[in-house]
Amino acid sequence: MAYTKRFDGRAFDETRPIKAELGVVENADGSALFAFGDTVAIAAVYGPRQLFPQHLQNPQKALLRFYYDMLSFSVKERKKPGPSRRSLEISDVATQALEPALMLEKFQNCVIDVYAQVLQANASTRTACINAASLALAQAGLPMKDLVVSVSVGKIGESLVVDLTKEEEDYQEGGKKAATDIAIAMLGKTKHISLLQLDGAIKPDELFKAIEMAKKAAESIYQAQIKTLKEISKKWV
Amino acid sequence: MGVIETSKIMRNTIIGLLRNGKRLDERKLDEFREIEIIPDISKNAEGSCKVKIGKTVVMAGVKIDIGEPFPDSPDEGILVVNAELLPLSYAGFEPGPPGIDAIELARAVDRGIRESGFIDLKKLCIEEGKKVYSIFIDIYSINHDGNLVDASFLASVIALKRSFLPKIEKAYDDYRVVYGEKTKNPLPLQKPPFLCSIYKVADNFFLDANLVEEKVSDARLSVAFTDNTIHAMQKNGSDVLSTDELKVAVELAKKGIQQIKKKAEKFL
Amino acid sequence: MQKKIKEEKEITEKAIEKQAEKEQKEKQKLIVVPGETIVSGMDYLAGEGCIREGKDIVAIKYGLATIENNLVKVIPLGGTYMPRVDNVVIGQVVDITFNGWIVDIFSPYQSFLPLAETTARPRQDISEYFDIGDILVMKVKAVQPRSVTLTAKEKGLGKVTSGLITRVSPVRVARIIGKKGSMIATIKEVTKTKIVVGQNGLIWIKGENAESELLAKEAIELVAENPLLDGLTEKVKEYLEKKVKK
Numbered sequence: 001m002a003y004t005k006r007f008d009g010r011a012f013d014e015t016r017p018i019k020a021e022l023g024v025v026e027n028a029d030g031s032a033l034f035a036f037g038d039t040v041a042i043a044a045v046y047g048p049r050q051l052f053p054q055h056l057q058n059p060q061k062a063l064l065r066f067y068y069d070m071l072s073f074s075v076k077e078r079k080k081p082g083p084s085r086r087s088l089e090i091s092d093v094a095t096q097a098l099e100p101a102l103m104l105e106k107f108q109n110c111v112i113d114v115y116a117q118v119l120q121a122n123a124s125t126r127t128a129c130i131n132a133a134s135l136a137l138a139q140a141g142l143p144m145k146d147l148v149v150s151v152s153v154g155k156i157g158e159s160l161v162v163d164l165t166k167e168e169e170d171y172q173e174g175g176k177k178a179a180t181d182i183a184i185a186m187l188g189k190t191k192h193i194s195l196l197q198l199d200g201a202i203k204p205d206e207l208f209k210a211i212e213m214a215k216k217a218a219e220s221i222y223q224a225q226i227k228t229l230k231e232i233s234k235k236w237v
Numbered sequence: 238m239g240v241i242e243t244s245k246i247m248r249n250t251i252i253g254l255l256r257n258g259k260r261l262d263e264r265k266l267d268e269f270r271e272i273e274i275i276p277d278i279s280k281n282a283e284g285s286c287k288v289k290i291g292k293t294v295v296m297a298g299v300k301i302d303i304g305e306p307f308p309d310s311p312d313e314g315i316l317v318v319n320a321e322l323l324p325l326s327y328a329g330f331e332p333g334p335p336g337i338d339a340i341e342l343a344r345a346v347d348r349g350i351r352e353s354g355f356i357d358l359k360k361l362c363i364e365e366g367k368k369v370y371s372i373f374i375d376i377y378s379i380n381h382d383g384n385l386v387d388a389s390f391l392a393s394v395i396a397l398k399r400s401f402l403p404k405i406e407k408a409y410d411d412y413r414v415v416y417g418e419k420t421k422n423p424l425p426l427q428k429p430p431f432l433c434s435i436y437k438v439a440d441n442f443f444l445d446a447n448l449v450e451e452k453v454s455d456a457r458l459s460v461a462f463t464d465n466t467i468h469a470m471q472k473n474g475s476d477v478l479s480t481d482e483l484k485v486a487v488e489l490a491k492k493g494i495q496q497i498k499k500k501a502e503k504f505l
Numbered sequence: 506m507q508k509k510i511k512e513e514k515e516i517t518e519k520a521i522e523k524q525a526e527k528e529q530k531e532k533q534k535l536i537v538v539p540g541e542t543i544v545s546g547m548d549y550l551a552g553e554g555c556i557r558e559g560k561d562i563v564a565i566k567y568g569l570a571t572i573e574n575n576l577v578k579v580i581p582l583g584g585t586y587m588p589r590v591d592n593v594v595i596g597q598v599v600d601i602t603f604n605g606w607i608v609d610i611f612s613p614y615q616s617f618l619p620l621a622e623t624t625a626r627p628r629q630d631i632s633e634y635f636d637i638g639d640i641l642v643m644k645v646k647a648v649q650p651r652s653v654t655l656t657a658k659e660k661g662l663g664k665v666t667s668g669l670i671t672r673v674s675p676v677r678v679a680r681i682i683g684k685k686g687s688m689i690a691t692i693k694e695v696t697k698t699k700i701v702v703g704q705n706g707l708i709w710i711k712g713e714n715a716e717s718e719l720l721a722k723e724a725i726e727l728v729a730e731n732p733l734l735d736g737l738t739e740k741v742k743e744y745l746e747k748k749v750k751k
Contacts, residue, residue, distance in 0.1 A: 038280060046324075050614070071296065078300035117323065120280055229567055232536065246670065
């Protein structure tokens with residue numbers, strides 16, 4: 001009801017400032033940093049490479065493994081080292097968010113490992129990780145049908161917003177939770193949805209409005225990813 | 238693991254070069270690669286720092302909480318050092334709980350910091366026997382090109398120097414941290430320690446091994462100093478060191494520390 | 506007179522630099538990302554790194570798009586080595602079986618060098634011929650769906666016992682070899698080294714001494730880090746000659 005102005009003064013359909021950089025981990029086949037304001041994530045890709053143990057190999061296509069985790073000090077209350085149930089779940093849905101864009105049949109029996117770490121968290125961490133991973137996979141030279149773009153949308157009070165912060169995620173009215181948090185990933189061109197998670201209370205028509213907002217935001221994120229890929233490192237000049 | 242790192246011909250080539258005072262890049266045996274220090278890289282940490290030595294990149298962060306002291310030191314704060322060799326930093330690191338290399342790295346850093354008295358743990362007591370500050374240092378490798386231990390130590394020391402105690406509140410009989418709110422009080426710190434590792438390949442000693450040099454090395458000696466006092470030492474690797482070699486190594490470590498100090502000065 | 510020559514040299518150098526920058530910018534325009542339409546029309550043929558989607562030719566890799574005689578290709582800017590028959594590759598023995606060696610050639614598939622593909626006579630202990638850890642120069646003999654067969658029979662193939670190995674991204678190999686081998690020939694000539702460039706990105710260098718090997722390695726890294734620069738062969742030659750004089 002009362003959320004008429006965003007805590008950081010942004011417009012409702014505005015993402016935080018985006019920062020994207022390629023090649024942040026030299027050893028990796030591809031790597032990238034992606035940030036929504038002060039949510040910062042890096043992703044590194046190793047692969048395609050041989051997969052052991054053999055029984056995990058799939059003769060039809062490569063196995064895509066996504067490992068999501070947060071640095072212990074990326075959050076306000078220290079996160080104990082080691083993957084939590086939440087990390088494992090995010091790893092799983094992120095894998096499924098990226099698969100439709102990759103042409104895994106070209107690398108039967110192999111594995112493509114994507115490691116994503118949140119360096120600094122202010123909500124929307126899985127979306128930042130997926131955006132970083134998409135860039136890293138492209139840089140690694142993997143055949144892809146499209147890039148994958150991810151953003152969070154939500155309903156804070158009665159207002160629909162794009163790219164939630166922690167403050168917005170935790171928003172309460174009258175002592176009760178008044179925030180709906182939706183994480184979405186889509187293929188860049190078609191905007192077909194590859195990841196969708198929702199927590200909160202929202203009517204279907206509001207949800208579809210939020211998804212339209214997400215698509216618009218996704219378009220600017222997509223353009224930012226393309227720009228980053230097309231800007232060759234100054235080292236080459 | 239990788240072809241280059243573990244091949245015999247690279248080992249022979251490196252030994253040949255070292256005997257002539259040369260290395261694969263244009264460095265001398267007692268020369269560090271370029272050291273770059275970027276503090277405050279993670280806002281939610283009480284203190285943090287990223288250190289690059291050549292292409293090696295390491296991040297360290299400090300989180301401070303409240304806990305119970307150990308029974309044998311009821312008036313001292315707690316220090317915990319944890320390190321993870323992230324698979325993202327090198328194809329040879331596998332996912333999973335810290336292996337022996339990560340544990341050894343964490344313990345080497347812990348030893349150097351603890352024994353030097355850098356953190357005045359007695360000043361971190363809130364209520365003797367009941368509540369003390371717990372300092373957690375978490376170290377992560379971001380890109381492995383050798384000598385993670387020196388980079389980790391430096392990042393940890395600067396992260397501690399940049400830390401501020403969090404706000405705490407008393408609720409009934411208990412104290413708790415107000416997560417996310419910092420006071421203007423830095424950690425109670427003494428003189429900073431510095432750690433430098435010496436690497437041995439055949440009968441040659443040198444500083445700051447890159448990945449290939451580290452993989453072919455037969456032993457490593459890490460030494461932590463404050464001025465001219467040694468606070469911690471750790472030898473790794475299956476080769477032996479004669480007493481004379483040990484002396485050479487310690488002198489070399491001192492040289493290395495001069496270089497680290499020069500770069501770290503303005504942050505300390 | 507000297508001054509005039511120096512000025513002319515500077516003008517020429519500036520012109521070369523400007524030309525290089527211009528060509529770089531041109532090339533930058535041709536960088537494509539996965540999913541991007543490179544060109545439209547039924548006359549075009551989708552080659553490596555792209556596919557046809559209706560009337561569009563769409564990139565499926567991040568790289569440099571080229572169009573020659575209506576054949577559209579995308580040369581990737583990064584990626585793992587995918588073995589092709591007759592490629593020269595350098596690898597390391599990681600295991601020994603009763604009839605050959607398993608070799609790591611930094612490719613996603615297991616690579617095998619059969620005993621029959623070497624000049625070894627059948628021995629009781631084939632590790633006497635090639636042992637675990639040995640670096641071998643080989644050729645790719647066959648590529649099956651999930652495995653690669655190597656050969657070390659020809660002259661010039663086999664174990665390397667000294668020198669140094671360096672590694673570059675496989676996508677840089679063509680640049681390092683150069684048009685008709687011009688780049689690698691220049692490096693070999695000026696540094697007086699023997700160099701074998703594996704298509705999988707591993708490179709073996711052997712010189713009279715460590716200095717010449719390191720210099721060759723440096724030159725190779727220079728090329729690998731500046732692939733889009735034009736006139737690179739000349740620049741590398743100049744750089745090396747300056748260093749050798751030192």
